[in-house]
Amino acid sequence: MYVSYPDSSAGSVVSRPIGLPSEALTLENLFASQPTDKFAAGEGVFWEGDAACDLFQITEGCVRLYRILPDGRRAIMGFRFAGEMLGFSCQTNYSYSAEAVTPVRLRRLRRARIQAMVEGAEHLQPLLLTKIFEEMEAAQRHIIVLGQLGAEERMAHFLVSAVRRTGMDQKRPVAIDLPMTRQDIADYLGLTIETICRVISKFKRDGLIALEGRHRVVLRRMGALQELAGELDALGEPSEAQAGLKQAIAWSH
Amino acid sequence: MYVSYPDSSAGSVVSRPIGLPSEALTLENLFASQPTDKFAAGEGVFWEGDAACDLFQITEGCVRLYRILPDGRRAIMGFRFAGEMLGFSCQTNYSYSAEAVTPVRLRRLRRARIQAMVEGAEHLQPLLLTKIFEEMEAAQRHIIVLGQLGAEERMAHFLVSAVRRTGMDQKRPVAIDLPMTRQDIADYLGLTIETICRVISKFKRDGLIALEGRHRVVLRRMGALQELAGELDALGEPSEAQAGLKQAIAWSH
DNA sequence: GCCCGGTTGTAACGGATCGTAACAGAGATT
DNA sequence: AATCTCTGTTACGATCCGTTACAACCGGGC
Numbered sequence: 402m403y404v405s406y407p408d409s410s411a412g413s414v415v416s417r418p419i420g421l422p423s424e425a426l427t428l429e430n431l432f433a434s435q436p437t438d439k440f441a442a443g444e445g446v447f448w449e450g451d452a453a454c455d456l457f458q459i460t461e462g463c464v465r466l467y468r469i470l471p472d473g474r475r476a477i478m479g480f481r482f483a484g485e486m487l488g489f490s491c492q493t494n495y496s497y498s499a500e501a502v503t504p505v506r507l508r509r510l511r512r513a514r515i516q517a518m519v520e521g522a523e524h525l526q527p528l529l530l531t532k533i534f535e536e537m538e539a540a541q542r543h544i545i546v547l548g549q550l551g552a553e554e555r556m557a558h559f560l561v562s563a564v565r566r567t568g569m570d571q572k573r574p575v576a577i578d579l580p581m582t583r584q585d586i587a588d589y590l591g592l593t594i595e596t597i598c599r600v601i602s603k604f605k606r607d608g609l610i611a612l613e614g615r616h617r618v619v620l621r622r623m624g625a626l627q628e629l630a631g632e633l634d635a636l637g638e639p640s641e642a643q644a645g646l647k648q649a650i651a652w653s654h
Numbered sequence: 655m656y657v658s659y660p661d662s663s664a665g666s667v668v669s670r671p672i673g674l675p676s677e678a679l680t681l682e683n684l685f686a687s688q689p690t691d692k693f694a695a696g697e698g699v700f701w702e703g704d705a706a707c708d709l710f711q712i713t714e715g716c717v718r719l720y721r722i723l724p725d726g727r728r729a730i731m732g733f734r735f736a737g738e739m740l741g742f743s744c745q746t747n748y749s750y751s752a753e754a755v756t757p758v759r760l761r762r763l764r765r766a767r768i769q770a771m772v773e774g775a776e777h778l779q780p781l782l783l784t785k786i787f788e789e790m791e792a793a794q795r796h797i798i799v800l801g802q803l804g805a806e807e808r809m810a811h812f813l814v815s816a817v818r819r820t821g822m823d824q825k826r827p828v829a830i831d832l833p834m835t836r837q838d839i840a841d842y843l844g845l846t847i848e849t850i851c852r853v854i855s856k857f858k859r860d861g862l863i864a865l866e867g868r869h870r871v872v873l874r875r876m877g878a879l880q881e882l883a884g885e886l887d888a889l890g891e892p893s894e895a896q897a898g899l900k901q902a903i904a905w906s907h
Numbered sequence: 908g909c910c911c912g913g914t915t916g917t918a919a920c921g922g923a924t925c926g927t928a929a930c931a932g933a934g935a936t937t
Numbered sequence: 938a939a940t941c942t943c944t945g946t947t948a949c950g951a952t953c954c955g956t957t958a959c960a961a962c963c964g965g966g967c
Binding site for chain 2: 632
Binding site: 582595597598 | 944945946947
């Protein structure tokens with residue numbers, strides 16, 4: 402059962418379930434009441450430089466975020482999977498383009514709408530800050546990966562990091578989907594596609610991983626991979642969301 | 655002439671000049687009323703993991719921000735020069751250490767104090783967001799430099815970027831100070847000290863730069879350097895502060 | 908001035924990564 | 938099933954950058 406509130410922006414309405422404490426007015430709940438858009442694999446969601454009017458939550462599929470350099474090189478800034486959000490760290494205009502890697506469903510929230518809601522629900526502000534801080538931490542980890550790690554270390558970090566995001570943890574025989582292409586991984590890790598392939602092959606030879614088709618990897622020796630990755634994730638990734646939230650609350654109140 | 659307000663945290667007070675329009679309550683003005691701390695070259699200001707209670711503005715000198723990896727490698731996340739601020743993108747705890755490169759003077763603001771002030775002066779919030787967005791943009795540029803550019807391109811970007819920060823622009827014979835060591839530059843650009851030296855020597859041979867002692871560089875052919883850097887800075891660096899401010903205002907109101 | 912230590916510069920070498928190209932495989936189309 | 942196309946894989950030579958070693962420079966202290 403839902404109730405509608407008039408929205409101060411553009412005459413649209415905002416719905417939320419009644420009977421829940423106002424603490425349940427989370428970003429997730431806000432997104433939940435939005436319709437879902439569909440994108441085919443390879444389709445663009447928005448482009449670098451577009452006015453950043455919307456925030457997004459991926460319902461299904463995988464999205465790549467990237468920038469194209471003047472000379473044509475592509476730098477992938479990150480990936481977003483089902484359940485994750487994007488757009489929070491952008492200013493007036495998106496600082497990267499977003500493209501569907503797989504078929505994607507997503508919900509979008511107008512910024513103007515969120516801004517209006519913050520007026521009446523102050524506890525929303527820290528939730529926004531949380532998201533920004535999370536993206537900042539991810540960017541800093543990325544900087545370290547690109548600046549300090551070798552090819553194998555980068556790949557190991559990428560795999561371990563992918564497992565972390567799925568929630569399942571530590572257990573030895575974990576299988577994950579890597580829906581993006583090798584080229585995507587290369588552009589994300591600052592390497593070439595051939596180096597990606599070579600490293601994957603080496604991991605396979607050494608028994609660290611096994612491949613089940615192109616886009617599915619079994620991580621057979623998580624310990625070894627984590628060691629290769631340099632325990633870099635241990636610095637704040639698991640409790641990231643909690644720490645971010647805690648801080649965001651401290652910030653705005 | 656100043657007036658004091660009770661501060662909700664720990665019995666301290668907040669001062670600001672009276673008689674000015676409230677728009678003059680900028681971060682700069684807040685810092686201006688703080689005493690300055692002194693640090694000798696090499697001295698630490700704070701350490702990664704410390705509770706992030708303070709924001710800082712450098713009054714004089716240069717500070718390096720870095721993280722130490724488990725295996726001892728050092729990743730320099732950035733430098734801060736006189737007039738610049740730091741600490742905004744950190745959560746409950748600092749995500750990097752800060753060390754004086756040269757003798758440094760800085761002013762510090764307690765976070766709790768700023769938070770309290772935001773209550774009574776809503777227009778402060780967008781100023782904080784601006785700073786966070788600026789650091790996010792810098793991080794994204796850094797990611798592209800480390801992931802996509804070669805050694806010469808990285809160095810060219812570093813030099814051009816340093817000129818941009820001083821304010822003076824485009825004019826051919828520009829001389830800048832690089833107070834940090836070659837090792838610092840190497841750890842910032844993800845290269846070794848020898849590669850830094852090689853590239854600097856090559857730039858000198860090719861007439862792109864001239865050296866006046868170790869820590870002073872004359873950029874003789876800015877055009878060539880900018881071209882090498884891949885016009886990467888053109889993507890938002892000059893108007894960064896304005897765009898950030900504009901967005902931050904939109905965000906919080 | 909002189910010494911001394913740390914920083915910086917130079918060179919030679921080796922290894923990691925890149926670029927090209929040829930091939931293999933999977934999925935789509937006919 | 939046959940073909941086509943795109944992606945992925947492997948091999949090999951080229952290049953870039955890291956490693957090692959050592960010399961030169963600079964600044965501070967005596």
